[in-house]
Amino acid sequence: MFCSVAEPLPEQFVAVAAEDELWDGEMASYEIDGSEVLLLRLDGEYRAYNGECPHQSTPLVEGELDGYTLTCRTHEWSFDARTGAGLNPAMARLRRHEVRLSDGCVWVSRSEERGIRS
Amino acid sequence: MLLNRDDWYDISRDLDWTLSYVDEEVAFPQCWTGKRAIPDEAWQAWDEPFRVSYRDYVRVQREKESGVKAVGDAMLRAGVYQKLDPAHVAAAHLHMGTTCMVEYMAVTMQSRFCRFAPTPRWRNLGVFGMLDETRHTQLDLRFSHDLLRFDPRFDWAQKAFHTNEWGVLAVKNFFDDIMLSSDCVEAALATSLTVEHGFTNIQFVALAADAMAAGDVNWSNLLSSIQTDEARHAQQGFPTLQVLMEHDPQRAQQAIDVAFWRSTRLFQTLTGPAMDYYTPLDQRKMSFKEFMLEWVVNHHERILADYGLSKPWYWDKFLHSLENGHHAMHLGLWFWRPTLFWKPNAGVSKAEREWLNEKYPTWEENWGGYWDQIIANINAGRMDLTLPETLPALCNVTQLPLGSAMSRHDLEPAVSVYEGRTYQFDSDISKWCFDLDPARYAGHMNVVDRFIAGQIQPMSLAGGLEWMGLTPDVMGDDAYGYRWAAEYAPAMAD
Ligand code: FES
Ligand SMILES: [Fe+2]
Ligand SMILES: [Fe+2]
Numbered sequence: 001m002f003c004s005v006a007e008p009l010p011e012q013f014v015a016v017a018a019e020d021e022l023w024d025g026e027m028a029s030y031e032i033d034g035s036e037v038l039l040l041r042l043d044g045e046y047r048a049y050n051g052e053c054p055h056q057s058t059p060l061v062e063g064e065l066d067g068y069t070l071t072c073r074t075h076e077w078s079f080d081a082r083t084g085a086g087l088n089p090a091m092a093r094l095r096r097h098e099v100r101l102s103d104g105c106v107w108v109s110r111s112e113e114r115g116i117r118s
Numbered sequence: 119m120l121l122n123r124d125d126w127y128d129i130s131r132d133l134d135w136t137l138s139y140v141d142e143e144v145a146f147p148q149c150w151t152g153k154r155a156i157p158d159e160a161w162q163a164w165d166e167p168f169r170v171s172y173r174d175y176v177r178v179q180r181e182k183e184s185g186v187k188a189v190g191d192a193m194l195r196a197g198v199y200q201k202l203d204p205a206h207v208a209a210a211h212l213h214m215g216t217t218c219m220v221e222y223m224a225v226t227m228q229s230r231f232c233r234f235a236p237t238p239r240w241r242n243l244g245v246f247g248m249l250d251e252t253r254h255t256q257l258d259l260r261f262s263h264d265l266l267r268f269d270p271r272f273d274w275a276q277k278a279f280h281t282n283e284w285g286v287l288a289v290k291n292f293f294d295d296i297m298l299s300s301d302c303v304e305a306a307l308a309t310s311l312t313v314e315h316g317f318t319n320i321q322f323v324a325l326a327a328d329a330m331a332a333g334d335v336n337w338s339n340l341l342s343s344i345q346t347d348e349a350r351h352a353q354q355g356f357p358t359l360q361v362l363m364e365h366d367p368q369r370a371q372q373a374i375d376v377a378f379w380r381s382t383r384l385f386q387t388l389t390g391p392a393m394d395y396y397t398p399l400d401q402r403k404m405s406f407k408e409f410m411l412e413w414v415v416n417h418h419e420r421i422l423a424d425y426g427l428s429k430p431w432y433w434d435k436f437l438h439s440l441e442n443g444h445h446a447m448h449l450g451l452w453f454w455r456p457t458l459f460w461k462p463n464a465g466v467s468k469a470e471r472e473w474l475n476e477k478y479p480t481w482e483e484n485w486g487g488y489w490d491q492i493i494a495n496i497n498a499g500r501m502d503l504t505l506p507e508t509l510p511a512l513c514n515v516t517q518l519p520l521g522s523a524m525s526r527h528d529l530e531p532a533v534s535v536y537e538g539r540t541y542q543f544d545s546d547i548s549k550w551c552f553d554l555d556p557a558r559y560a561g562h563m564n565v566v567d568r569f570i571a572g573q574i575q576p577m578s579l580a581g582g583l584e585w586m587g588l589t590p591d592v593m594g595d596d597a598y599g600y601r602w603a604a605e606y607a608p609a610m611a612d
Contacts, residue, residue: 073346074349075168075349075350075353076168076178076346076350077168088168088169089167089168089169090124091167092167
């Protein structure tokens with residue numbers, strides 16, 4: 001996809017989708033630099049996480065998004081899709097990627113956010 | 119006000135007795151816990167972080183159940199089963215006959231976790247495992263019962279384990295060992311971690327994909343639903359391995375290495391032929407080897423590395439077996455087809471053969487000649503030459519035919535003598551299993567041992583078939599009535 005940037009974003013951002021690509025309550029995964037990133041849309045807002053389940057690496061996109069609960073299909077680990085916080089087990093957490101909207105596109109940071117405590 | 123799960127979960131799963139009327143050893147005998155020298159405190163580190171409460175469990179399982187039932191009913195109404203390819207159908211017969219009662223054996227194993235596991239956390243999870251396995255048994259029985267009117271072979275879902283059919287005995291022998299007779303620690307390593315976490319993927323993910331492609335939505339859906347439970351309760355193996363790695367890594371290495379090889383042999387018998395020969399060619403997803411490499415070998419290597427275990431000494435031989443063992447088993451299954459309760463597809467039409475050679479570059483050299491001879495006999499009308507007159511010698515560990523573990527070039531005998539009796543093995547890996555713990559396997563008589571000892575009468579193939587419970591209505595024969603061989607017939611000159 002081609003996205004020209006109106007206001008230049010820092011270099012670590014990659015355009016992955018058009019702004020209207022996902023409906024509310026949908027998710028999709030994209031590859032950035034060889035690793036999978038999960039993009040979700042909730043209440044109109046986009047969020048991005050590392051696409052692999054922190055348990056045993058099942059692609060989270062194959063799981064189920066029910067309301068705000070994201071459940072991995074393999075062993076049913078579940079997460080709050082709004083924050084990435086583990087619901088079960090509570091000690092787990094999804095690693096977040098920063099998201100920006102610009103020029104009609106969704107831009108996702110290549111690197112995971114540091115120091116985010118959800 | 120209802121407490122949140124997190125507020126009560128730890129208390130509920132750590133609830134334990136302080137024994138005062140009986141000694142610990144009486145309430146939790148070593149032979150069932152498998153604790154051995156591992157100190158009590160060590161088990162406090164046993165932790166499976168995923169929390170299962172009874173309320174959540176029932177809610178999730180109920181949803182799964184209604185899903186499976188709805189699909190099953192719809193497919194039955196639509197008459198889907200009657201339209202399935204006969205080669206594929208054999209895979210379902212084979213599965214139900216050899217798996218349904220294993221699910222039931224797993225109920226006993228999980229019940230042992232509930233009662234005897236060395237930590238209350240584990241006992242708590244065992245409850246859900248036990249309910250899972252009860253569900254699997256019931257699902258298989260219901261599925262088979264619904265289809266019984268179309269084929270008496272579905273009766274074998276219940277009947278098989280009450281017969282002496284040799285393949286069933288091989289399955290039973292393994293699971294008697296690692297489910298029914300193992301202490302909790304060994305069962306967790308051999309069954310939960312090795313079989314359930316690793317190998318069930320082949321039967322329940324790969325075969326489910328093939329079944330879906332073959333249009334068998336009902337069975338595919340059933341397998342997938344069962345697999346979601348397997349994946350969850352298989353997790354009981356990991357915290358157990360963690361404890362063992364701290365206190366008795368040698369035991370872990372050995373239990374896993376033995377179980378890995380024995381599982382390999384079993385799945386080469388049950389799943390290998392189903393994937394690479396019974397699934398109609400245009401519906402095959404991955405070859406058995408490809409699936410094994412991706413789903414079992416990779417995962418297993420990663421687990422070994424993550425926990426600090428070594429690859430088994432036999433790794434290269436295992437990889438060689440992966441190239442060959444199930445082709446040997448398939449050839450044997452088809453040739454000894456009257457000893458089966460399903461109708462195997464030969465799966466060696468010209469197009470299928472091309473596929474086999476592409477997936478397994480040594481297939482033609484190893485197995486092509488045998489099949490060519492069989493084909494020539496069929497086309498010459500000499501069916502008698504394509505049928506067995508006696509039984510093959512069997513391994514005293516795996517119960518599978520000698521010569522069926524590796525390529526046709528690896529036929530050196532593997533033998534051990536223990537307390538005056540000679541035991542034979544399908545490979546030096548099986549011999550190694552035996553030699554590690556001979557008392558465990560010694561004394562057992564396999565089908566051929568019994569035959570030679572005169573326990574099966576009359577001493578003929580017919581006597582053997584009767585002893586195995588094989589009746590004409592279920593007895594195996596070529597799935598397509600040998601029609602596939604016609605394309606090899608020399609052109610009629612007239
Ligand atoms: S891999 Fe996601 S829950 Fe286990
Ligand atoms: Fe099961
Ligand atoms: Fe299981």
